[in-house]
Amino acid sequence: MASIEFVYPDGRHRVAEIPEGISLMQGIVQQDIGGVVAECGGSAMCATCHVYVDDTNCRRLPAVEPIEDEMLDSTASERRSNSRLSCQLTVTPDLDGLLVHLPEKQI
């Protein structure tokens, strides 16, 4: 389990325990966190599971792969330096304590 904190666009916070081995997107969907659409189900095809990860924790994350990079150019909310597709992040103990900001819109 990794304890991950989500921040909604209106400022609300929620902490969730996400099981290891699944993607962050799957964790968000399974636990009804909301804030992502994840239309393509995790194929890095739709850019609707876009999240902003807290900069201080970004070191723990794997680098952005070329396909994710390309898709991040198409997000509905603006791309920032800490933008990620949550479907491309596998939950590991390293993600424990991660702060995830959910964007205004996904479509």
Place this chain on the structure above:
Amino acid sequence: MFNTQALPELDHDPFAEDVLRWPDGYHAALRETDVVWLPQYGVLATGRYDVVRHILTDWKTFCSSAGIGLTNFHKEKPWRPPSLVLEHDPPEHTRARAIIMRALSPVVLRRLRTLFEAEAERAVSRIIAMAAFDAVTELAEGYPLKVFGDAVGIIAQDRQTMLRYGNIAFNALGPRNRLFLRSQEEAEPVTRWVMQQCRREALDPRGLGAIMYAAADAGEVSEEEAAMLVRSFLSAGVDTTVRALGAALSCFAEEPEQWRILKSEPQRARAATEEAIRFASPFQTVFRTTATDTMLNGIEVAKGQKILLSLAAANRDPRRWENPDRFDITRNAAGHLGFGTGIHGCVGQMLARLEIEVLLGEMARRIETIERIGDIDFDLNNTTRGLSRLPLRVST
């Protein structure tokens, strides 16, 4: 090597014509255990959501380069040069897919929406004027052939051949049965026509196909590879959408209450599209091949083993879906496996969603009732499932 004695065997032939028509019983039997053995074909098979999803996601262990059908390309020669995307593993796959994604990015799709809306308006006006019509020819085939063909930049107007090509390609993923042999009879002329349309000179320079040739100009792929990438659009993007649309229309004709819900909230067209694809799974079956000796749900599986994945059975798995056999556009169908998932997840899925959503939305705004007025018939195929006939009457 696993001990096949210990594995439950399934007697159903997934490719028998009556099973292809009405697969529910086969799917239920398939889901009784995690994995079954199909003695007739010497393959493992699964229809459980979790197992199918796991295999699709673990592309290193369960590869695609041996083909995504029953034929093992590592042992037998495929009927056509393998797809650069669908039938390759990384790193070759990654390179090809990135180029196709460029043509199908959300930014490009936002531009296409207007074109699709205009054509959907025309198509719906036409069926309203006819009142009674065959929804397969008029809508399920006519509309995607027009909008998808235009989007790719196909100039030829005799686009029915695109359907025949898809039929051949998808039959070839199954066994060498009657369906396969019959469609192979026209493989030569149909393939020649398709490859003609995939040439640089044959394509509208404003279309998505031209983006493949821009990649060739940039030195990312060869001229021949660019043509192969355009071919991917034509083999994967037509029949599938045609069958999804036919299924969606058939669902609404059978479930007037669901049509009323969509009419009262046409913005649900996107969710309805998703649910129709989950419910009907136009692309029913896909294969993977083990790239190494591995364990699958407690079973030892040797390298080179074909595994049949029933996306359709997974999309109706009661372990994953509440009332799975009910078509319900108010459910959250996201996460269905109708487009596959993982690195080989359908690269055109966002385009397909857009095509279907736009048409359903337009119909919901203008059509009051949809009623089936005759018998349906199936266009049988080893991989895809869909209608060849759907007589409907609509009222405004």
